[in-house]
Amino acid sequence: MAQEHCVIIGNGPAANQAALTLRENSPDMLITLVGQEPFPHYRPHLLPDYISGKLSENDLYVSPTEFYKRSGIKVRLGQQVVNIDFCSRELALSHKEIISFDGLIIACGGRQRIPERMQVFEDLMLTLKTPADAAVWIDRLTQVDSVLIVGGDLTSLSLTKALLSLKKRVFFMLNEDSFWPVPLGTEVAQQVRLRLMEKGVEVLESGRIRRVARISDVRLEVETDWETFKVGILGVFYGMVPDVKFLARSGLDIDRGILVDEHLRTRFDLVYAAGDCAQVYHPGIKDYWVSIGYENAISLGKVAALNLLGGMYAVETAPSSIFTVDGIVVNTSWWLEF
C-alpha cells in the first residue's frame, strides 16, 4: 500500500485512530479523512460539560488542526460522501468532486435515533450529538428554566447532571426499553430512577409522548400517556443508529450497519468498516454485533487500519469495556439488538 491513497470516511474516534495507525505504519501513504460534520474531531461525551460551562469549546477538540498538517493527513470537513463506486474505486462528494482511493475505511459513525412515532415532533425537540447541538442547548437554556428529557441514553444522563448544575428543573421520562442500544433490565432501570431522584430530578411515570405543541417562544406543552404539562425544552435521547443511508445502493452488505467480518473486512477488497457504523460478525455466536463507546471505536479503527495494511487482526469481542454512569454499571462493549 506504500504511496497509495487511503480514504477514511468519518472524523470520529474510529476514523481518527485509523488515520493515525495508517500514518504510523505507512509513512508514505496518502491519507484523507472525509468528515460530514464541519467540526474537528471532538469528544462527544464532553458536550454536557461544555453546556454547563465547565469546559470551553476548545476543550472538546481532540487534536489541533496543526496535528493533521504535521502528520500529513488531509482532512476534509463538512464534506459529504454521496456515492461510492467500488469498481472504479472512486467516491463522489456532494459538491460533485470525485476522489480516487486504493484503500477505504468507512467509519462514518452514527446519527441520532429518533423513533418513528417521535419524528413528527422533530422541530420541537433537541438532541445532543455535535458542538452545534450543544450551542443550541446553551442558547435555549438562557431562556428557559425547565427541561424534559425523554428516552434516555448515556448522553442524557450526563446532560441531566449538567442541567442540574445550571439550576434547571429537570423532568425525566425513562423507559426500560429506551436506554438504547443497551437493553436496560428492570433492576438497572430502577437503580437509574432512584439515582436520578436523589439528584433532584423529577422522574415521570414511563409512557409515550402523545403530543407536543409550542405555546410560546420559550414554552412547550407536552402530553404524555399520563399527564399534560408545560416545559421549556424537550430533549430526546434514544441513542444512535449507524449513518449508512448513503451506502444503500453501493453494493456493500448492509443490515442496520455495514456488515463486516471479525477482521472488519467488507465484501470489497481493501474496504473496511469500523466504529458505530459497522456490524461485526462474531464467529463464536454466529451473529453480528455492534460496538459503542469512545474507547471501543478507537480499538476498531486501529484494527481496520492494521488489516488494510496487510494484517489479520480480529476485533476483541469480550465484554471488556464496562463503565459506570453515576455509579450505575453498564456493559456496552457489544450487543446484538438494534
Added chain:
Amino acid sequence: MPKVDVTVEVCGMAGDGTIAAGGLINEALSEGGFSVLGFDSYPAEIRGFGRCVTHSRIGNNEVVALGDVTHVLISLDDEQSRSRVPFLSENSIVIFDSSPAAYVREDSSIAGEVEPGTLLFGMPLSDLATAASGTERGRNLTALGGFTAICGIPSELFHRVIKRRFKAKGEKVLLANLNSFDAGVTYATQNFSERIRNIFIPPGQPHGHENVLLSGNQAIGKAALDAGLKLYFGYPITPATPIMEYLASRLPDRGGRVVQMEDEISSIGAVLGSFYAGVRAMTATSGPGFALMTELITHGVMAEIPAVIIDAQRGGPSTGLPTKTEQSDLHAAVFGGPGDSARIVIAPTNVSECYRYTVKSFQLAEKYQTPVIILTDFYLDNRVENFPIPQAVESEIENSNIFPRSSVKGSYNRYSVTESGISPRALPGMEGFIFAATGLEHTEKGTPDYSPEVHTMMSAKRHRKILGALADMPAPEEFSSGNIMDVGVIGWGSTFGSVLEAVNMARGRGMNVGALKITSIFPFHLDVIREFMNRCSHCLVPELNFEGQLANLIGHLHTKDVVRLNRVTGMPFPPSAILAKIEDLIQTGDE
C-alpha cells in the same frame, strides 16, 4: 461593541461578476456603518479569462490597509480561488458552488484545498440563480445572499445597494438580481442555520456623519471638479483611465470638456496651453505615458506654466505590469526630464488624501507656476474607502494666480527675479502686458539668453520658487510617542497604511517604534524628516519598488544607512512583512 475586523474576498474568472460582487459588499457594508477598504485585482486582458479577486476589509475602527489574511472567501470559480487558500485565516469561511456544471476530479474543487478548521459552505449557486431569475448570470448575487445570511448581515443593506446599482437597467434586470440574491439568503438560512451564529458580523454604529465611498480615481475626479476644472485632456491607460471616465460623465454638466487626445504628449501640451490661458486643466496617465510627457513637463518648468498631472503608477519599466501596483515612478516624477527641472510632487496615502491634494494641486500649480505631479498607484487608484464627504477648502478652489500690479504695465517683466522666485504672471488678453512663454533659457523679459549669469540666476530663481512652495505643502505626520525610538518607519503613498498598521501592531506588543508619513515628495520637509530619523536607532523605509527610490531621496539625512524594505510583487505591501522587519531589527539589530 465587539471588534470587527474582517477581510472578505470574492474570487472568480473574468466575466463571473466578481468585481461587481465585491463592489456591492463594499457599498452595503459602508452603508451599514462599517469602515471599508476595498481593492480589486484583475488581469491585464480585457475580458474572458484570468483571475479576478476583490478584497474588502471591514472594520468598526478605521481601516488603513488591506489585511494579511482572509476571513471569508466567496469562490465563483474554484480553479481560480484555490490560489487564495494560503491566505485564509484559521476558522475562515469559504462559500463555493457545490453544484458545478460537471463533476470535477479530486482537488479541482476548493473543498479539497482548504485546511481543517475552515468552515465550508457549499451552495448550488448556478441552480439557485437559474431557478430564481431564469439565468445563472446572477450566481454572484446568489453567493452574496449566502454570504449575507451566513455572516448575519441584514439583507436590507444589500437590497438597497442592488436597487441603486441596477435601477437604471430596468425593472426586469433589477428583479432578476434581487431574486438571485434572495435565493442565496433563503438557501443559506435554511441549510446553515446551525452554523452561522459564531461568525456573525454585527452591524456597525452609524458614523454620525455622512460618508462617501470612493475609489482613489473617483476622489481625484471629484476633487478636480470641485477645484473648478474646466478641461481634461487624456489618453486611456491603466490604471488612470477611470479618472477620465468619471470626468467624462460629469464635467460637461459643469460647462467643461473632456477631450481624448491622440497621445500623452498632446495631452500634456493641451494642459499647458489651457493653464497658459488661465484655465484649470488636468491630465492623468501612468508610467509609459508619463515618460512621453516628460519633455513638455520640463517645458512647463522652464516656461513657468502651471499644470496638474496625475501619474497613476503601475509595475514597470516600459509597459511593465499594467494591472499590478508599484511605487517605482518616484525618480521619474521628481527627476524625470532634461535639465534641472524641479517641480512639485505630492503622493497621497489614502483616498481621502487623493481628494485633498488634488484640490490643493491646482492652487500650488497656479501660485508657483509649475507642473504639479500627483503620484498615485494602482492600489490607491482602485481601492475604495469610505470617509466623510469631502469639502474643498475655499482658498484652494479660488483662482491662485498671482497677477502683476497694473502699475507695472509697460515695464512688465514676465520672469522678474523676486525674493520668492515667483514672478507675477499676466494671462494672454490682459491689457497692457506682454505675454511670454519659452522653453529656451531667458531673461526676466522672456527673451532668449544663454549667458552663464542669466542661466545661473534663473536656475536659482526657479529652484527658490519650488523650495518656497514647501510652506504650502502638506507637512510630514508623525505617529509615535514622540521620543527616542528603536525603529522609525517612513512611509509614502499607498504603502503608508500598511506602515501605520504594522507600527500600531508593534506598539501594541510593547515595541518602541513610530511612523512618519511623507506626502510632500518634492520638495520635502528636510528638517522634519532629519529630526525624526535622528531620533530612531534604525530607520526603515518600506517601498513597492526594487531600488528604494524614497530611500535614495532622503537616506542621506540619517546619520547611518536607512534600512530598505523593497517588494515588487505587484500587490500592496502586507503589514505583516513590515512588522516582521521591525521585530527583526529590534531583536537582532540586523539590517
